[in-house]
Amino acid sequence: MLKSLPRSIKLVFLIAVFVVSKNFCFAEEVLQLKDGQVINASRFFYYYTDSLHNLTVKDAEKLYKDGKFSKIETDKINFSFTKNAYWFRITVKNNDANNLHNWVISINHPTLDNIVFYSQGKNGNWEQKQLGDTYPFNQRLVNARNFLMPVDFKDTGNQVYILRLQSNGTLQLPAILEQYKPIISSSAHNEMLYGIFYGILFVVVIYNIFIYFPLRDKSYLVYAVNIGGTLIFYASLNGHSFQFLWANFPVWGNYALLVGLSGGICASALFAKLFLHTEKYSKILTALLYFFTFAGVAFFFCSFFVNYRIMIIVSAITVITECTTILLAGIICVRNGEKAARYFTAAWGVFLIGAILLALQLFDLLKANILISHTVEIGSALQVLLLFFALGERYRLMNVEKEEAQDNFIEVQKDINEQLDQKVQVRTNELETVMTDLKTAQTQLVQAEKMASLGTLTAGVAHEINNPINFISGGIGALKTNYNDIEEILQLAVKLDVNTDNKIAVDQIKKLRNEYSIREIMPEMNDLFSSVNNGAQRVKEIVKGLSTFSRLDENDLKLSDIESGINSTLLLLNAK
Structure with a gap:
């Protein structure tokens, strides 16, 4: 049928089909809200890569209408480490006219450096709000460690929101759209769990410091430094240190994360060397542990001068390598009969699993969920618990060895005393004989002198x-x-x-x-x-x-x- 039509009509028909198909292909997916729902909004975002960092919100809106934005196909947006800026657009429709207010978009990634949140005002102009961990904490819209952006709907129609994200660390957008009441309840529950986690780490630090002074065992002090670095790292990673400790010093917030990480790298290697006495079993492993110790010190100073993204990547790779080395050292010590190394090896095995899962998540090689997102905290908690048992077992073995050494010393002392008594008796007899001879000689000498x-x-x-x-x-x-x-x-x-x-x-x-x-x-x-x-x-x-x-x-x-x-x-x- 088309063959019989003139060429001009065919051309008009093809153009019409192209326009219709294009509009059909780029028909946006709208997030539908209902009362009380907690919705993972990641799949409803469209994104565009701004490699030149020169786009405005109007440019981004035009690019979206031109079909340049791409659809997010996963439940969690993760672009790993990138120098690019990213624009995200989402359309939300609230179907409940009685719940147009008290909604919030939550981004559960506290280490994002720069977030610009755009919403349309009453006159249709774009209004922007600046967020991120490079700005003082008091500039946030809601007093929370995560980034919370209040959303109020004008009606039950479609509402468009645009986000511009840029960060030296991993660029992730775990966005959730929910109402205030559920998020407050969920936040309180999470903060309680984090408080328990931080409390455990803090108590372990204080406990090991107090144990160090009577025992004078350096491994306890180094372990306290290790846990202290871990505590600073997690508090910075989860945004709690920025919220409660240095809210007005955002620059230090990024430094603190690297400082805690470098302190953990340094102290972990030194603690493994002191705890396992690796010099008795492997000179190569001992040299590697010394290398990681000095690497941690070097990372500490480099944190203030080297690019944050480079330091995070290098530190993450170093942590995985170090954990593998420490685990291997623990296995070797267990095979050589070190009983306390069993708990130590299990502890670092658990921590290594958590660190690997976190690294895979950071490099966008593993899909994130609630368990994987907190696997490193779970691994650290189990590591602390197992290392606590390891230190206790080591202390018990030290006491046993000390008692055995004391018993051996007493036995040796008895043998020495007996041998000494025998030698003294023999020597005394010899001296008595000599004295008798000397007396006789003296008498004879005196007589001769007389x-x-x-x-x-x-x-x-x-x-x-x-x-x-x-x-x-x-x-x-x-x-x-x-x-x-x-x-x-x-x-x-x-x-x-x-x-x-x-x-x-x-x-x-x-x-x-x-x-x-x-x-x-x-x-x-x-x-x-x-x-x-x-x-x-x-x-x-x-x-x-x-x-x-x-x-x-x-x-x-x-x-x-x-x-x-x-x-x-x-x-x-x-x-x-």
Whole structure:
């Protein structure tokens, strides 16, 4: 039939078909609202990529009418890490005239940097509201960690809303359209769970700090730093730190997330090294853990200078690699008999699963749901719980090893004491023998010294004795001569007879008396007797002093008369 028509009519017909089909293809999907519903609005958005960052809202609306926008086909919008800006458009129809107000669009992604929300005013002009974590918190439309944009419907007709998003981090748009009451109830429930999660982490930090001081085990302090970094990271990722801690310092909000992440990277590697003692099992793993430790320190300083997007990507890859390394180190330690490493390995295995799922979600390689969105928090909570058991098990094993070491020390000490007692006894016996020998030698030496001294004194003593002997000898000779003279007179006197005349004999006696000078002899003899007596007395004293000095027959100690000893010594030395 078409073949028989003129060419001009065919052309008009084809143009009409093209226009109708185009309008049919780009017929927008409208989000229909009903009272009390909580609707995931992601599938109802259309988007356009603004790579040059130079479009206005009017340009975006024109591009939409020209069919340049693309339809979102998933329940969660995630463009991962991108430098582009994105325009999103949604058409909403409220079918309930009694519930035109108290609606809100919620974007549950607190780390978005820049959000511009456009809505049409009464005169049809576009009104914009600026949001994002690069602006002070008090500029938000609703005091909440997520981005909440109130929506009021003029009537039950279609209402158009446009969003412009740009971020250095992951660009996601998990948009939900709901009323205030359900969102307040849901928010309170979520915030309570987050409060419990943060409370657990905070208590673990304080607990490990207090444990460190009495035990002086560095692993507890490093673990406290690790959990502290994790706490800062999650609080920044979920928007709570920006809401409650540094609401007026949005720049620090992005830094805090990187600082917490770098602190966790550094402390995790150091904690694994200290806890597992990897240097005993693998030098390569120990070197890798040191590498991650220094990498965490480097990331900390780079957070303030390097582009946020680059740091997030590098840090995410580092966390996955580090967790894998730590898990491998734990497995090796378990295989080598480290009992406390079992809990440690299980803890890092759970955390690694959560980190991998989060990374896959950030890079838009895994569809997100409620469980996956919170899997890293769940993994961290389980990790903290398992590491708490691991530290407890390690402390218990340390006590057991300490008790065993003390028992071994006591046994060794006993053996050492016994051996020492035996050696002391042997040494004592040897010393006693030596002392006995020394005493004997000393006695002999003293005796030898005495004999040597006695030999020295002999000459003097002999000389000293010789003098009185000479007195005695000379005195006796003189006494003998005088005695002979007196004896001759006494013999004449004995022969006298009282009955006869003894004149001759008496004359002879007188003659001898005068001849021998008897009158002078008697005093002389007295002097000679005194001299002989003195000599004999002197010899006696010398002999007695010599006997006292030598004491050859006395070996035992006893009381002695010091004065007598001094006197005898002086007597012996008198010749000197």
